[in-house]
Amino acid sequence: MQDTFGRPITYLRVSVTDRCDFRCFYCMSEDMTFLPREDLLSIEELDTVCSTFVERGVRKLRLTGGEPLVRRGIMELIAKLARHKDSGKLDEITLTTNGSQLAKHAHELKRLGIERINVSIDTLDPEKFAEITRRGDINQVLDGLKAAQDAGLKIKINTVALKDLNEHELTDMVGWCGENGFDQTFIETMPLGDIGGDRTTQYLPLSEVRAKLEADWSMVPSTLNTGGPSKYMDVTETGQKVGFITPLSNHFCDDCNRMRLTCTGTLYMCLGQDSSVDIRTALRADESLGKLHEAIDQALTLKPKGHEFVIEPGQGEPALMRHMSVTGG
Ligand code: SAM
Numbered sequence: 001m002q003d004t005f006g007r008p009i010t011y012l013r014v015s016v017t018d019r020c021d022f023r024c025f026y027c028m029s030e031d032m033t034f035l036p037r038e039d040l041l042s043i044e045e046l047d048t049v050c051s052t053f054v055e056r057g058v059r060k061l062r063l064t065g066g067e068p069l070v071r072r073g074i075m076e077l078i079a080k081l082a083r084h085k086d087s088g089k090l091d092e093i094t095l096t097t098n099g100s101q102l103a104k105h106a107h108e109l110k111r112l113g114i115e116r117i118n119v120s121i122d123t124l125d126p127e128k129f130a131e132i133t134r135r136g137d138i139n140q141v142l143d144g145l146k147a148a149q150d151a152g153l154k155i156k157i158n159t160v161a162l163k164d165l166n167e168h169e170l171t172d173m174v175g176w177c178g179e180n181g182f183d184q185t186f187i188e189t190m191p192l193g194d195i196g197g198d199r200t201t202q203y204l205p206l207s208e209v210r211a212k213l214e215a216d217w218s219m220v221p222s223t224l225n226t227g228g229p230s231k232y233m234d235v236t237e238t239g240q241k242v243g244f245i246t247p248l249s250n251h252f253c254d255d256c257n258r259m260r261l262t263c264t265g266t267l268y269m270c271l272g273q274d275s276s277v278d279i280r281t282a283l284r285a286d287e288s289l290g291k292l293h294e295a296i297d298q299a300l301t302l303k304p305k306g307h308e309f310v311i312e313p314g315q316g317e318p319a320l321m322r323h324m325s326v327t328g329g
């Protein structure tokens with residue numbers, strides 16, 4: 001698959017549910033209304049859609065959400081998708097999780113062929129963690145990390161940089177990741193979905209984070225290029241990588257290889273733009289999957305050259321109304 005700008009499209013991110021056991025304040029509002037279950041793609045439908053993309057050249061799948069590990073049937077889905085890895089059609093299945101259910105699932109994930117996972121942790125301070133997630137328990141997540149390490153999963157920590165909340169802790173977190181053998185990616189808050197408040201007060205530019213970390217650690221640009229929005233640095237003292245995702249600058253669009261499927265089966269070709277195709281209707285319309293292939297063909301014509309996020313002080317409105325938990329982070 002190639003888009004109209006000649007970029008090969010090989011990476012599909014799939015939100016398997018909009019539900020979550022946390023309510024991180026930058027991601028959801030406290031009294032979030034979740035989608036009716038019948039709007040979601042079933043586990044069988046998710047398998048069909050992902051498998052069709054694999055047939056068409058997708059080499060990497062990332063399952064996300066919401067919280068992927070609270071979706072009923074998720075392990076069954078991963079077990080089904082693993083056949084494409086076994087056959088060599090797929091290089092990798094991975095997931096992004098808040099870690100709350102990892103203690104339960106880590107070993108099974110590894111057994112099913114998952115090698116790497118991303119776990120989102122913004123702070124190691126138990127009170128701040130409870131404040132940011134509005135209901136999470138850091139110890140439960142740390143137990144999950146331990147289980148994942150024991151199982152032999154490679155772990156990357158995702159950390160959203162938050163003004164006043166974790167900005168003074170980020171240097172220590174780099175050290176903690178180093179001690180545990182975790183890579184780490186810092187993320188800027190993105191204006192996605194109504195969160196019941198003004199998000200510009202929590203916006204901390206990664207340029208500031210990076211300048212502070214460069215003063216505290218020896219960091220050299222890494223040769224690693226994932227084709228994604230992260231620019232990586234090697235931390236000399238720890239031997240680990242630190243990445244910076246700056247979606248509000250457009251530097252990564254030129255070699256973007258990804259698409260995103262929402263939990264309701266809408267395919268977005270760019271996190272920062274609204275053009276999409278309705279995969280669910282196409283899938284349900286035609287058992288021979290002809291309409292699904294047509295919808296994918298149409299989607300390939302829609303991928304924009306780049307996105308147009310803006311986040312400015314005083315601009316409390318989200319740039320796009322869909323939440324990250326629906327589109328998949
Ligand atoms: N629940 C899982 C988790 O937290 O890892 C997966 C879904 S979550 C939407 C994926 C990532 O998106 C997390 O690292 C989260 O911190 C990040 N995220 C959520 N809302 C965001 C926002 N408005 N701006 C930037 N990152 C966001």
Ligand code: SF4
Binds near residue numbers: 021023027028065098
């Ligand atoms: Fe849930 Fe992840 Fe959103 Fe936090 S960031 S509310 S863990 S989906």
